[in-house]
């Protein structure tokens with residue numbers, strides 16, 4: 516089922532939550548809505564679901580206007596951050612719920628429901644837990660059951676709102692790989708909300724970067740990461756440093772007047788040298804060193820401008836350089852992106 520979001524506008528009082536949002540989601544795609552808190556991701560998801568009404572604009576499913584369609588008619592499956600499993604029901608009954616509550620005419624037989632639930636439990640790799648209650652499951656297991664329950668009614672569209680948001684980092688990472696694999700098996704058009712760029716980059720076919728109720732850029736993970744449309748997208752998909760003025764660097768694009776140019780360099784694209792290899796290196800002083808597991812974040816002050824920047828090095832590179840606080844070094848930006856005019860990020 517393809518989804519077309521056409522010129523959606525949503526106001527809460529005087530606050531504009533969505534401002535003319537247009538988006539096309541091809542059938543079978545897994546799309547991430549990525550953006551900071553308050554950017555309108557959940558509101559857009561709720562409007563697609565039919566849980567919220569837009570002030571203007573349309574949502575089309577397979578080319579058909581859904582505006583007058585009730586949530587139930589839209590054949591949407593939901594998974595939310597706080598696994599809303601029924602506590603008093605077993606895992607089996609939770610997954611079977613959507614089928615059991617169907618009117619008699621359309622309800623599958625008991626044995627069909629049984630077979631379907633067991634299939635779904637196998638799909639989410641929890642077939643051994645059918646008789647447990649939600650309280651006897653881990654957070655990650657509950658989310659997988661919530662997914663199985665959402666899939667039981669064979670939704671045409673699956674909507675996930677921060678599905679792994681309440682879980683710890685390791686379980687999150689595991690579940691997102693698992694979600695990707697699951698999607699490759701079942702290919703249901705899926706939209707998931709996240710504010711975690713790593714999650715979006717790893718899981719999604721396409722990322723829609725949102726900010727202040729608007730779409731800043733939509734594209735494949737490679738496109739938004741390698742060719743960010745603007746500084747907001749660049750900054751949201753990785754730590755970035757600003758240099759006012761144009762850096763003397765061969766890779767930089769050369770549009771616009773220099774006095775309005777701001778150069779942006781990702782932290783891991785900054786190299787540190789003990790002595791300058793050529794005139795493009797900038798003299799700097801090490802102000803702070805912070806070790807973060809496999810990487811080391813080095814804060815430097817650029818001599819010429821006093822600007823602070825951050826470089827992210829691997830532990831090996833850091834060790835080989837033998838860097839110390841307050842030392843004078845040289846920094847070399849590896850990949851520079853220049854956007855004309857300062858942009859608030």
Ligand SMILES: Nc1ncnc2c1ncn2[C@@H]1O[C@H](COP(=O)(O)OP(=O)(O)OP(=O)(O)O)[C@@H](O)[C@H]1O
Nearest residue numbers: 527530532550551552553554555556557558559710
């Ligand atoms: N029912 C409502 N009444 C008033 N304001 C609302 C309502 N729902 C959302 N908002 C506001 O609209 C804005 C967008 O909210 P939304 O939940 O869509 O953002 P989000 O990007 O999903 O953020 P988060 O990541 O924090 O969930 C927020 O500023 C929020 O306070």
